[in-house]
Amino acid sequence: MTNETTTTELKIDMGLIANYGNADYIDGDVVVLDGIDKVLQTDGTYRFEIIMMAYCTKGRMQYESNGETYTSKAGDVVICLPSTTWENVLVSPDYESKIVGISYKTAQTSVQMNSDFLALMGYISKNPVVHLNEEQQDIFMKYYAIIAHKIKNPNGFYHREIMHCLLQSTIYELFAIIMPYVEYTFDGGNLKQANLLFQRFIELLAANNGKMQPVKKYAQELCITPKYLSSITKQVTGRTALEWIHSYTVKAIEKYLRRSNLSIKEISELLGFPNLSFFGKFTKSHLGMSPTQYRKDQSMRK
Missing domain, CATH: 2.60.120.280 (Regulatory protein AraC)
Structure with missing residues (x-):
């Protein structure tokens, strides 16, 4: 034993x-x-x-x-x-x-x-x-x-x-x-390169306004592989590229549900979700409630 x-x-x-x-x-x-x-x-x-x-x-x-x-x-x-x-x-x-x-x-x-x-x-x-x-x-x-x-x-x-x-x-x-x-060139410059790639990734996320896109899409725009993109984001921030994509999408969902008169279906389509069911499951997993419930909750808070 x-x-x-x-x-x-x-x-x-x-x-x-x-x-x-x-x-x-x-x-x-x-x-x-x-x-x-x-x-x-x-x-x-x-x-x-x-x-x-x-x-x-x-x-x-x-x-x-x-x-x-x-x-x-x-x-x-x-x-x-x-x-x-x-x-x-x-x-x-x-x-x-x-x-x-x-x-x-x-x-x-x-x-x-x-x-x-x-x-x-x-x-x-x-x-x-x-x-x-x-x-x-x-x-x-x-x-x-x-x-x-x-x-x-x-x-x-x-x-x-x-x-x-x-x-x-x-x-x-x-x-x-x-x-x-802070030294910008420690680790032989590798971390500096990773920082610059991650900064470019964040700029692409911000320009995309929270639209749901796969890691592969961003990696192609940066001319690197999806695996390498996730590796550098993990190295620099402790979070994967997919987690970053989801975080920007969640912020966009919160913004539209709080401040717009768009319907749930319109928000789902605007953010690139394939269907309402997937949008509802994604929102509930990240915000703890359905899109309708979240909008109602925020309205009551106001």
Whole structure:
């Protein structure tokens, strides 16, 4: 007989954090937590499906990712990208941190996807721990103080929009600190080439206005194979080309169902779906309800 050890991988996403019920603020797109222990509640392996920033204010944390060991201490920010896996997480008894998380879908709409951003993501994937000097720490604590104030005083119009803008500003502040360290030609230039191809892919997606097209169609326009296109998108962003195509189609569906008077059939045809049945199944799998139900739900919210 052979003894086999089974490692349980826990997926960290907005749904799981919401189920824990201990977030200071969560709306399905962004989350604010006071302490990493509210996210990592069990031993094992953790796979993140959100962009998470953990700012350490006290103590130390250590974890392993992709065969590398990383350590965060007071004044450090750990940036965790989607599809990142953590193992063997250790925290000191006095460890304290401020956690901000944002869904990848929200990041797509709030952060401009250009070559600088893609190079930044490539750098962060290899250098997830960022040390802040005293001035930078002071700036981040001021941001967090404003966010904490808005959490405690949620009354008023545009609360959700204000929270998103504050968190977006915090993310850009951190990115501005990192950018001077980004090297555009690391990995012998291969990552730079992948970034440029991915940027062109995103431009094609945007120009297509969410119309459902196969990966093969975009690969032909880029003069590469579908397999290579999916490989570089996975390398740069952690998501396949098909996942990116679907995400743009979902955004288009949401837009037309919310803001247009087009019929469900007209939207389906406009976005290139072969029939209403397929359109309905696709919408339900990505939005959790049928097109008719989604439109009715949004109308009631208004």
